[in-house]
Amino acid sequence: MTNVHLVSPPTYGNDYEQQHHEHHHGAHPLHEYDLPAEPAPYQGAVAAVGMVGQEDYNMELEQTGHKPEIFPAGVAHLTDAEKLDETIDEWHFPTEEERMTLRRVPEKMNWPAFAICVCEFAERFSYYGATQVYSNFINNPRPTIGGNFSETGANHGSGEAKSGALGLGSVTAQGLILFNSFWCYVTPLIAAWIADAYLGRFRIICYGVVIAQVGHILLVISAIPGVLNNQTGAEACFVLALIIMGTGTGIFKSSCPVLVAEQIKIKEQTVVTLKSGEKVIVDPALTTARTYMWYYEMINLGSLAGQLGMIYAERNVGFWLAFLLPTLVFFLPFPVLWFGRNYYKSEPPNGSVLTQACGALWIGIKKTASWNPIKMVRSYGSKEFWDYARPSNYPDPKPKWMTYEDRWIDQLARGIKACNIFVLFPLYWLCYNQINSPLIVQAGQMDMGGSPNELVAQLDPIFIIVFVLLFQFGLYPMAEKYSIPFTPIRRITIGFILASFSMIWAAVVQHYIYKTSPCHDHVGDEGYFAPDGSECSELDKNRSPLNMWVTAGAFVLIAFSELFASVTSMEVAMVMAPKNMRSIVMAIGSFTSAVASAIGEAFVPLAENPLWVVNYGVFAGLAFVGGILFYICFRNVDRHQDELNLIGQEGFENEVAYAEGHPGEPKPVTGNAYPSEKTATQA
Numbered sequence: 001m002t003n004v005h006l007v008s009p010p011t012y013g014n015d016y017e018q019q020h021h022e023h024h025h026g027a028h029p030l031h032e033y034d035l036p037a038e039p040a041p042y043q044g045a046v047a048a049v050g051m052v053g054q055e056d057y058n059m060e061l062e063q064t065g066h067k068p069e070i071f072p073a074g075v076a077h078l079t080d081a082e083k084l085d086e087t088i089d090e091w092h093f094p095t096e097e098e099r100m101t102l103r104r105v106p107e108k109m110n111w112p113a114f115a116i117c118v119c120e121f122a123e124r125f126s127y128y129g130a131t132q133v134y135s136n137f138i139n140n141p142r143p144t145i146g147g148n149f150s151e152t153g154a155n156h157g158s159g160e161a162k163s164g165a166l167g168l169g170s171v172t173a174q175g176l177i178l179f180n181s182f183w184c185y186v187t188p189l190i191a192a193w194i195a196d197a198y199l200g201r202f203r204i205i206c207y208g209v210v211i212a213q214v215g216h217i218l219l220v221i222s223a224i225p226g227v228l229n230n231q232t233g234a235e236a237c238f239v240l241a242l243i244i245m246g247t248g249t250g251i252f253k254s255s256c257p258v259l260v261a262e263q264i265k266i267k268e269q270t271v272v273t274l275k276s277g278e279k280v281i282v283d284p285a286l287t288t289a290r291t292y293m294w295y296y297e298m299i300n301l302g303s304l305a306g307q308l309g310m311i312y313a314e315r316n317v318g319f320w321l322a323f324l325l326p327t328l329v330f331f332l333p334f335p336v337l338w339f340g341r342n343y344y345k346s347e348p349p350n351g352s353v354l355t356q357a358c359g360a361l362w363i364g365i366k367k368t369a370s371w372n373p374i375k376m377v378r379s380y381g382s383k384e385f386w387d388y389a390r391p392s393n394y395p396d397p398k399p400k401w402m403t404y405e406d407r408w409i410d411q412l413a414r415g416i417k418a419c420n421i422f423v424l425f426p427l428y429w430l431c432y433n434q435i436n437s438p439l440i441v442q443a444g445q446m447d448m449g450g451s452p453n454e455l456v457a458q459l460d461p462i463f464i465i466v467f468v469l470l471f472q473f474g475l476y477p478m479a480e481k482y483s484i485p486f487t488p489i490r491r492i493t494i495g496f497i498l499a500s501f502s503m504i505w506a507a508v509v510q511h512y513i514y515k516t517s518p519c520h521d522h523v524g525d526e527g528y529f530a531p532d533g534s535e536c537s538e539l540d541k542n543r544s545p546l547n548m549w550v551t552a553g554a555f556v557l558i559a560f561s562e563l564f565a566s567v568t569s570m571e572v573a574m575v576m577a578p579k580n581m582r583s584i585v586m587a588i589g590s591f592t593s594a595v596a597s598a599i600g601e602a603f604v605p606l607a608e609n610p611l612w613v614v615n616y617g618v619f620a621g622l623a624f625v626g627g628i629l630f631y632i633c634f635r636n637v638d639r640h641q642d643e644l645n646l647i648g649q650e651g652f653e654n655e656v657a658y659a660e661g662h663p664g665e666p667k668p669v670t671g672n673a674y675p676s677e678k679t680a681t682q683a
Helices: 015-025 029-033 044-052 054-063 096-101 111-131 134-139 170-199 201-222 231-261 284-316 319-329 333-339 353-368 373-379 383-387 406-435 438-444 453-481 488-516 548-564 566-576 579-602 612-639 641-646 650-661
Strands: 002-007 103-105 270-273 279-282 544-547 677-682
Touching: 096 279, 111 201, 111 231, 111 284, 111 319, 111 333, 134 170, 134 438, 170 201, 170 231, 170 353, 170 579, 201 231, 201 319, 201 333, 231 284, 231 566, 231 579, 284 319, 284 453, 284 548, 284 566, 353 383, 353 406, 353 579, 383 406, 406 438, 406 488, 406 548, 406 566, 406 579, 406 612, 438 453, 438 488, 438 548, 438 612, 453 548, 488 544, 488 548, 488 566, 488 612, 544 548, 548 566, 566 579
Parallel strands: 103 279
Antiparallel strands: 002 677, 270 279
């Protein structure tokens, strides 16, 4: 008989703490297997097998007749240069001194997280591959090339006219594109609630994939030449496809970013000893940031591949092929989700979570309500506000929905802080949305050199792919090495400012387009004529001589801004939200893009000649002001970021519990980080 030592999350060998941990948090997933316990002394080498060798660990469980655990005890998968010392005698939750002095490192990404990223790659390939050609599909009529009418809408590389299908004009095109963006970011709110409360994140993602695929099929139908001959039918089919595909996309996006981050194995700060002998803290907040960088890398690899291919499919064959190829690629998530269904790890749904959150908020609002609006605003989110909602402070009889513990209110308060951070994000997304259609139109007003004007939009994912590598292997490791506090609020502020600069670049380019085109501020417009008598809509004669690639600067800046603002917003939502509300908080963050699209509808009249310079200038000003206001409003969050990140981590909860029972005494570190021991008997 061989004792196999299994290890659990950090506790500290104190009976009071162990009871407190089990009462407030429940048993750790390891304990669900009800392994036969047999007291045994700690055996470091065997424990190392249980923690580091996942395959060996599962084999031992199988040999003892127990179901293998997909993710056993937390294991830090660091970079090759930072491998763990397998004696692992020093694993423990960091003390306050260690949190202030030790270097922090992230965990390495594991294969289930990568598999989910593959699904995201396919979804973004199909989504952006299709939406990339929306502008030309809606805006331009089917072209006539050399006297021959193009049934498919392709211009076959001719400079006489751009590819097109419905011919509804730039204002309608911008309106429908903004509606699509709005719809894709409204549906996650409902889907996130269903995921957190009833279905779970994995199941809701599966439903989203199926619904989105139906929308893709309808897109293909709307672009078939025979359907395009019936203008009304083609328009109706296209709009229906937008709604259905947007619904599926929103359902998918509500939980996919959360599910990928939930594959992180180490859930709380843990002190480990590297092979070099250095002690470091494996920080799940850093792991989340790195995971989302790679997640964003896959998003943009999919976006780039989809957009590049569809641009040439639209130009050389027709819109039906540009919609068909994304539909085929979107079949990839089906086997990935099916074969990995037993390996993905996620928080189970909690049907009462939204009721509990709303109830707690209502108690705080009711107790701190005042006719003085300034006083009421100040009291919102204060310590007093949240204390009223703690069960220990609420008189009996308590409401039926008040089944949470006092400490959950701290997690809810942190999640509300995350939602507050998202308030100014619509001003950022207003700038970002300009790359979807306006900057493509701008490129079409310049010398394209035989390339399709949509090609400039590929600069955004290209630069993001490059910048992610620079961040992952340059900027972030340097910041970690020298303990530079590159906090979320600072990163998001930089993102706002860079977005503003991108719009300034676009405004300057547009000014010179108007200055150098024979038609000046009516380049490409019907009903206006150049000095030589040609109609301004004849772009091959009246484009600006500027090369369309001068607009690249706007895409470089907006791409750089995304890594600071967009990626960090996902990180904030994941790290700060309560575990059973992550999809909802993530969806609220995404909803700001829908708000931006709704606000953008008010600016649609600026999306045409001769107002393009004003259009870009307005958005530049809004983003700059938004960035300044953002930093002023939330700079204090940076000062408490580490404390906020610790809320909900079991080691920190135990530390707090010990402090309550032993005021003024430092928390002792006893044994290993995972001293709550169980043993399995191996035959």
